[in-house]
Amino acid sequence: MKVTFSFPTRFNLFLTAIVVLSGLGTAALLTYQQMEQRFRDLHRQGEILARLMARNVEFPLYVSDRRTARQVLETFQDFPDLLFVRIYDDQCREWLTVIYRSRPAVRTACPPDHPVPGLIRWFWNDTPLPLLLDAPVTAAADSGEASLFFDEERRPLGHVVVGFDPTEFRHAAHRSIQRVLAFTAMMIVPVLVFSWWRSQRLTRPLQRLHGALERLTQGGSEPVTVSAPIPEIRLLEEKFNTLIGWLENYRKDLEWLAYQDTLTGLHNRAWLQHNLDRIIRETTESHHSLGLLFLDLDRFKIVNDTLGHETGDLLLQTVADLLKRVVRDEDAIVRLGGDEFLILLANLSLIHNRATEQASRVAQKIVEQLNRPLTIAGHELMSTFSIGIALAPHDAQDGETLLRYADTAMYAAKEAGRNTYRLFQPHQSAAGERRLSLEAALRRAVERHQLQYHFQPQIRYPEGTVVGTEVLLRWHWQGAWISPAEFIPLLEETGLIVEVGEWLIAEIIALKRRWHRQGLCDTGFCHIGVNVSPVQLWRSNFAERILALLQSRDDDSVPISLELELTESALVQPSPAILATFTRLREAGLRFAIDDFGTGYSNLAYLKRFPLDTIKIDQSFVRDCIDDPADASLITAICAMARGLGLAVVGEGVETPEQAEFLRRQGCHVMQGYLFAKPMPAEAFERFLRDQLQAVS
Amino acid sequence: MACPTPEVAVVIAHPAAPYRKTAQALVQSLERQRIPARIRPADRLIPPLCPRLWVAVGSRAVAAIRKVDPDTPLVAVLVIDESVIEKARPATGVILMPPPEHQWRWFRRLLPRVKTLGVLYTPDHHDRLQILAKLGQRDGITIVPIAVETPERLAEALAELPDSIEALWLLGNGRLFSATTARSILITAFRKRIPLIGLSRQWVEAGAVYAFDWDYETLGRQAAEQVVHLWRHPENPPPPVPPERLYLTVNRQVFRHLGLTLPYPLPEGTILLP
Known part of the structure; x- marks a missing residue:
């Protein structure tokens, strides 16, 4: 296990080691010097004594x-440590030996050869x-x-040889070593106490700085005061606090960038994710409710695509300013992205009914504020919100669920005709879940080309000849047919409509070529109507893509005769780009029809501005034209208007002979409906065409 | 190999101050007489050496010269007595030992109360002992002769010094009375509180009560006179001469220690120690 010491501990341990080593080193040096001095003195004394003797x-x-x-x-008897003296004559014969202290016999040499031993070796010798x-x-x-x-x-x-006993010298040396070691130990204690005290004084400010750094890394940004006695550390403190100030500013800038929507200045999705749960918790703890309003700007995509992103951005900014004026200061507005906004209504009543009223009041206020034209970049725009409302803690107690419920309620508002608000209801949740399931299944179906297309013939009345057909998308999922009213909007919202549209046109081109080869078009059947979503039409490369598909066919001698059926909403904003699209496609031989005419935008100016070919009277007018004079009058007016504009007219949803006869009398000779044929698969339509051929022949 | 120009070769036995002073005084005197002289150390007498005349400063120089040249006339100086010169003939010189009578006079003057005088002597100084005996008899002083034949007998002799003697006189050669034996002799005298008459200034400095000291320049001049005489009359060498000038060296501390009183006035040039 690796042991980690703090800086003061390491410092003190290091200092202790230094002091101990220094002390021991000094002690050893001093002891050695002292012993060496004593040894030299002993040696010198011995020499003097030997010469004296x-x-x-x-x-x-x-x-x-x-x-x-x-x-x-014998007068030298009392000389310390003197063991013996031995005298040799000039022939090196032992002449006299005087022993002062008992000692084992010692060999001496003559002529004298007594090298002075090294102190260490002599001192540490066992004997x-x-x-x-x-x-x-x-x-x-x-x-x-x-x-x-x-x-x-x-x-x-002769010679005198004097022998000294080292015992006392060794004892004295040992005592000296012990004294020095004891002194060293005594010196170490105060030094260490001082060092500990000093290191504390030195490191406490550093520890405070370290603590401040720790807090800084955990998000804290408080300045630190270390009260250091050392100028360098005070300078460090000053710089540290300056750095903290900088970091705090940077943090605020980053937070603003991270949590703010740069376009509108509102909070963004990241802010919501970071704060929603906290806000719900705090609201609940303060015995209040939180109202979450999910706002979706209706038809914003149309504005963005037709008038450009700059106009769309200006619209979003205008709407954001409007929302800021509507809510209280304590409320929060979030732009989730695109045309989706959230409003967090704080401190609503904890009583559910009252909270519902409060939230509804705000939603209604928003609807009213927006339900009037806005002038954006010279354009007069109608912009409305579909608003879903969910309440915490009543509907959900966590942010994710609450947000999902508000979203569900918003879709309910859209389904209710837009420009309104809906409170979350549990059954909406099921609808929302079905919508999610449908969306996922639809994606898979598009990927696997599992969508189907049926043909509903358009008949010249009363002759009964087939003059064209409308292609209708069909989707069979989980053993049931899904209504186009349910999955077509999903295709548009997800953008899959672009891919599906191109796929469908490619299929039609192939079929038309086959039918032409088979002679099925010889009866006068000439065009195939294909529904085009505004989402497709408003794409800048729409014309380019359609033309590319047409040019990719193997045999360009076969006339395709496509008729693109548009809704009135697709033409709500006549921009130069859309006009250019019309022009290019018409030059390539394509026709344009207005589908469901009479149910959409009331401004008919587009009929004059766009080069249209056909008006298809909505089936709702046709259905009641016999019983409802108003519908009959409308049909009469539409047919007259079409004649005046030089446009062909097609009646949709014709189910009875009376309806067909009425339309004929009004000058509408091309009809479509169950009276003549239901929508049918390609094979059935081929048989229908063959039957028509045989009948004619 | 031909000899260099004949000269006076001055051979010095020892580099100690007395030898150097004497030799320098000698050479200076010869230079004044225009006699060429050159100083050589005794241990470097390397042939060919053919001086007209040898001068030996110290007894070892005498021995060294006679070892290489036994025939050329020689003047010896700084030798103790005539015996050295006798052994080196043809030779003459200046001896260190003053005449016994001269010594006796100063003994009597400095230690007038001494009635019993012990004399440590070696047999080769028997003649001088006889002279001292006659002088003692003349002045009523008992001479107690203590013969010591070898240094090995000295310790015994010192241990057995009669208690009656009141001063101790030394008559002997350098083997008996050397630096080695001086300490014991002086210690014995000190312990027995006997005034020891030393042989030189160094003896007085070591504890003898008094002794004569020599004027080495005078000794050199005296030797130069002998050289001049021999230079001019080699066939008629002069007899050895004693020193003309002596200084008295007195150890006042020893005097006081022994309870003696210095007689005043002391001779001119007396050296008082310490």
């Missing part, structure tokens, strides 16, 4: 007087040898008158 025994040795020599030498020192004994030469002056040469007379 040599001087004193000079005469006795000269005159061979052992008794006197012994008397002289310490005596220190042996020698001095020559000399006598004056027999030189006549020179003896008078005492300057005569001297001749060797």
Whole structure:
């Protein structure tokens, strides 16, 4: 296991090691120097003693007087550590030995050869040898008158060898070492206490800085005050606090960037994800309700695609400013992205009914505020919201569920005709879930080309000949046919309609070529109507894609005669780009029809501006034209208008002969409906065409 | 190989101050007489050496010269007594030992109360002992002769010094009375509280009560006179001469220690120690 020490501990341990090593080193050095000095002194004393003895025994040795020599030498009895003295004559014969202290016999050499041992080796020897020192004994030469002056040469007379006992020296050295070690230990304690105190003073500010750094890494940004006695650390503190200020500013900037929608200045999705649960919790804890309003700008995509993104952005900014004026300061507005907004209504009543009223009041206010034309970049736009409302903690207690419920309620509002609001109801949840399931299944179906298309013939009345057909998308899922009213909007919302539309046109081109080869078009059947969603039409490359499909056919001698059926809403914003699309496609031989005419946008100016070919009267007018004079009048007016504009007219949803006859009388000779044929698969339609051929022939 | 120009070769036995002073005084005197002289150390007498005359400063120089040249006349200086010169003939010189009578006079003057005088002597100084005996008899002083034949007998002799003696006189050669034996002799005298008459200034410095000291320049001049005489009359060498000038060296501390009183006035040039 790896042990990690704090900085002060490491510092103190390091200092302790330094002090101990220094102390021991100094102690060892001092002890060694002291021992060496003592050893030198001992050696020097021994030399002096040996010379003194040599001087004193000079005469006795000269005159061979052992008794006197012994008397002289015995006077050194009390000399410390002196073991023995041995005298050799000039022939190296042992002349006299005086033993001062009992000691095992020691070998001495003559001529003297007693090298001075090294201190360490001598000191640590297990059986310490005596220190042996020698001095020559000399006598004056027999030189006549020179003896008078005492300057005569001297001749060797013998040697004195003195032995010293090292025991006391060793004991003294041991005591010295112990004293030095004890002194060192005593010195270490105050040094360590001082070092600990000092290191605390030094490191406490650093620890505070470290703590501040820790807090900083955990999101804290409080400045730190370390009160350090050291200028460098004070400077560090100052710089640290400056850095914290910078980081705080950066953090705020980053937070703003991360949590703000740069277009509208509102909170963004990240802010919502970061705060929604907290806000719900705090609201609940304060015994209030939270109202979550999910707003979707109706038909914003149309504005964006027809008037451009800049106009769309301006619309979003205008709407955001409007929302800011509607809500209270304590409420929060979030732009989720695109045309989706959220409003968090804080501190609503905890009582469910009252909270519902409060939230509804705000939603209604928003609807009313937006339910009037807005002037954006010179355009007068009608912009409405579909609003879904969910309440916490009544509907859900967590942000994710609450948001999903508000979204579900918003779809309910859309289904209710848009420009309104809906409170979340549990059954909406089931509908929302079905919608999600449908969306996933639809994606798979598109990927696997599992969508089907049926043909409903268009009949010239009363002749009964087939003049064209409308292609209708069909989807069979989980053993049932899904209504186009349910899956077509899904295709548009998900953008899959673009892919499906192109696929469908490619299929039709192939079929038309086959039918042409089979002669099925010989009866006068000429065009195939294909529904085009506004989402497709408003794409800038729509014309380009359609033309590419037409050019990809193998045999371009076969006339395709496509008729693109548009709803009135697709033409609500006549932009130069859409006009250019119309022009290019018409030049390629394509026709344009207005589908469900009379149910959409009331401004008929587009009939003049767009190069249309056909008007298809909505089946709702046809259905009641016999019984409802208003519908009959409308049909009459539409047919008259079409004649005036030079447009062909097709009656849709014709189910009875009376309806067909009425339409004929109004000048509408091409009809479509169950009276003539239901929508049918391609094979059935082929048989229908063959039957028509046989009938004609 | 031909000899260089004949000269006076001055051979010095020892580099100590007395030898150097004497030799320098000698050479200076010869230079004044225009006699060429050259100083050589005794241990470097390397042939060919053919001086007209040898001068030996110290007894070892005498021995060294006679070892290489036994025939050329020689003047010895700084030798103790005539015995050295006798052994080196043809030779003359200046001896260190003053005449016993001269020494006796100063003994009597400095230690007038001494009635029993012990004399440590070697047999080769028997003649001088006889002279001292006669002088003692004349002045009523008992001479106690203590013969010591070898240094080995000295310790015994010192141990057996009669208690009656009141001062100790030394008559001997350098082998008996050397730096080695001086310490014991002086210690014995000190312990027995006997005034020891030293042989030189160094003896007085070591504890003898008094001794004569020599004027080495005078010794050199005296030797130069002998050289000049021999230079001019080699066939008629002069007899050895004693030193003309002596200084008295007195150890006042020893005097006081022994309870003696210095006689005043002391001779001019007396050296008082310490």
